[in-house]
Amino acid sequence: xIRAEHIVKSFxxxxxxxxxxxxxxxxxxxxxxxxxxxxxxxxxxTLVGLHEPDSGDVWYDGVNFTRLGFRERKEIRKxxxxxxxxxxxxxxxxxxxxxxxxLDLFTAKSEREKMERVNFCLQRVRxxxxxxxxxxxxxxxxxxxxxxARAIVMNPRYLFCDEPxxxxxxxxxxxxxxxxxxxxxxxxxxxxxxxxxxxxxxxxGEKIVYIHEGRKWWEGTKSEIxxxxxxxxxxxxFASAMAKRAKQVAE
Amino acid sequence: MLRIxxxxxxxxxxxxxVFSRPEKAAIYRRRIIYEMExxxxxxxxxxxxxxxxxxxxxxxxxxxxxxxxxxxxSLIGYATRETMILEFSSAVVALILAGKVGSSIASExxxxxxxxxxxxxxxxxxxxxxxxxxxxxxxxxxxxPFLTILSILIGIVGGWLIAAVTGIMIPADYVDGxxxxxxxxxxxxxxxxxxxxxYIITSISAFFGYYARGNSLEVGTASTRAVVVSxxxxxxxxxxxxxxxxx
Numbered sequence: 001x002i003r004a005e006h007i008v009k010s011f012x013x014x015x016x017x018x019x020x021x022x023x024x025x026x027x028x029x030x031x032x033x034x035x036x037x038x039x040x041x042x043x044x045x046t047l048v049g050l051h052e053p054d055s056g057d058v059w060y061d062g063v064n065f066t067r068l069g070f071r072e073r074k075e076i077r078k079x080x081x082x083x084x085x086x087x088x089x090x091x092x093x094x095x096x097x098x099x100x101x102x103l104d105l106f107t108a109k110s111e112r113e114k115m116e117r118v119n120f121c122l123q124r125v126r127x128x129x130x131x132x133x134x135x136x137x138x139x140x141x142x143x144x145x146x147x148x149a150r151a152i153v154m155n156p157r158y159l160f161c162d163e164p165x166x167x168x169x170x171x172x173x174x175x176x177x178x179x180x181x182x183x184x185x186x187x188x189x190x191x192x193x194x195x196x197x198x199x200x201x202x203x204x205g206e207k208i209v210y211i212h213e214g215r216k217w218w219e220g221t222k223s224e225i226x227x228x229x230x231x232x233x234x235x236x237x238f239a240s241a242m243a244k245r246a247k248q249v250a251e
Numbered sequence: 252m253l254r255i256x257x258x259x260x261x262x263x264x265x266x267x268x269v270f271s272r273p274e275k276a277a278i279y280r281r282r283i284i285y286e287m288e289x290x291x292x293x294x295x296x297x298x299x300x301x302x303x304x305x306x307x308x309x310x311x312x313x314x315x316x317x318x319x320x321x322x323x324x325s326l327i328g329y330a331t332r333e334t335m336i337l338e339f340s341s342a343v344v345a346l347i348l349a350g351k352v353g354s355s356i357a358s359e360x361x362x363x364x365x366x367x368x369x370x371x372x373x374x375x376x377x378x379x380x381x382x383x384x385x386x387x388x389x390x391x392x393x394x395x396p397f398l399t400i401l402s403i404l405i406g407i408v409g410g411w412l413i414a415a416v417t418g419i420m421i422p423a424d425y426v427d428g429x430x431x432x433x434x435x436x437x438x439x440x441x442x443x444x445x446x447x448x449x450y451i452i453t454s455i456s457a458f459f460g461y462y463a464r465g466n467s468l469e470v471g472t473a474s475t476r477a478v479v480v481s482x483x484x485x486x487x488x489x490x491x492x493x494x495x496x497x498x
């Protein structure tokens with residue numbers, strides 16, 4: 001379980017996160033939703049320690065991550081996998097090298113064991129025969145799959161995904177969503193996904209947190225979100241013409 | 252002024268991270284060899300072309316300016332050798348490498364920063380500064396002195412070629428000049444300078460790339476700043492090291 005307590009974060013005097021307290025549950029796909037610029041990415045990066053909060057604490061299964069030093073954080077980070085918006089694969093390394101890097105740096109496994117694990121992870125994300133390709137040679141969907149493979153190669157307990165569907169077509173988005181959802185349940189991870197894609201919310205959202213103007217506006221499940229009486233949330237959820245028509249038909 | 256002190260402070264903090272204990276020595280060894288190819292071997296062509304032409308130009312200019320019956324022609328070979336060894340093959344080659352290698356390092360690391368590749372390394376628990384920058388510094392400090400030696404040799408050969416082709420002097424006189432009053436310490440001095448310059452170029456360029464923010468435009472700006480600051484610091488240390496080592 002990951003818990004953020006009273007997180008405040010500002011940049012150049014502009015408050016981006018304003019007193020956010022939220023709990024993300026183990027073995028579930030937790031979604032942070034909100035408009036562009038609402039503070040989702042800053043919250044995610046604060047949770048993993050890429051941004052330091054001005055005040056507040058982040059707890060990983062009872063350990064106060066915010067108060068840890070570099071070395072202690074490093075130990076927790078070995079249990080963290082993260083999928084970045086653009087994939088963030090190392091351009092100068094092949095698919096295989098990208099996925100193998102954490103194993104090379106932090107395990108004493110033999111080369112054969114490492115390759116077995118790499119191939120297993122690549123097969124798990126249904127990406128085969130791409131080991132020797134460079135990121136520049138991959139499609140958007142393939143990049144996301146490699147990023148997922150790299151994120152799970154160390155068997156992490158916590159998985160963070162920053163807009164994993166951005167730039168993907170609707171079909172590939174569903175494939176990526178389902179893949180993350182399956183992996184979360186398979187390994188019992190605490191998964192936190194940042195998204196503004198309502199399809200993802202309805203497909204895989206088990207716990208949903210709505211962020212608006214840097215504040216937590218609402219939290220609940222995907223069945224509750226459709227009936228929530230919160231104007232800002234409804235404006236966001238039913239923003240598309242298709243969603244509005246569906247709601248009208250339902251009513 | 253305060254901003255400059257701030258920059259210097261951040262530079263030393265980054266260097267502290269760069270020189271902290273590496274995760275796994277074997278990975279770093281592999282990366283050093285990769286960087287030697289990327290930063291060093293790929294610079295041989297440029298260094299060779301510039302050195303051969305500068306060697307030729309120095310010989311030509313010397314022969315024009317030392318055109319007196321009282322001055323032996325062999326002095327042209329001597330002057331070419333000394334110019335190549337003492338200044339050109341370390342300081343001027345370093346300035347050229349600051350342009351080529353420095354901009355490449357700053358833009359590579361800067362692009363990694365804005366595309367979140369550095370964040371990805373940090374999340375994995377990797378000391379990104381050490382992983383990315385240390386192999387570049389070590390590789391350049393090992394390889395750039397070889398470029399200096401290469402530059403000296405090619406420059407001297409360039410001078411000999413122009414003497415032979417244009418007939419401005421007898422090549423044998425040029426060779427006599429090359430062998431005249433040779434001090435091994437000059438080579439040691441130029442190599443020491445190049446080791447310092449290699450560190451300056453790679454660390455400063457990496458610093459500007461590592462703290463790049465925003466978009467590709469910012470990466471371009473960081474790259475330009477890296478080259479300008481590296482050149483100025485190289486010239487400053489050229490002066491300081493000459494004062495310390497030669498005088």
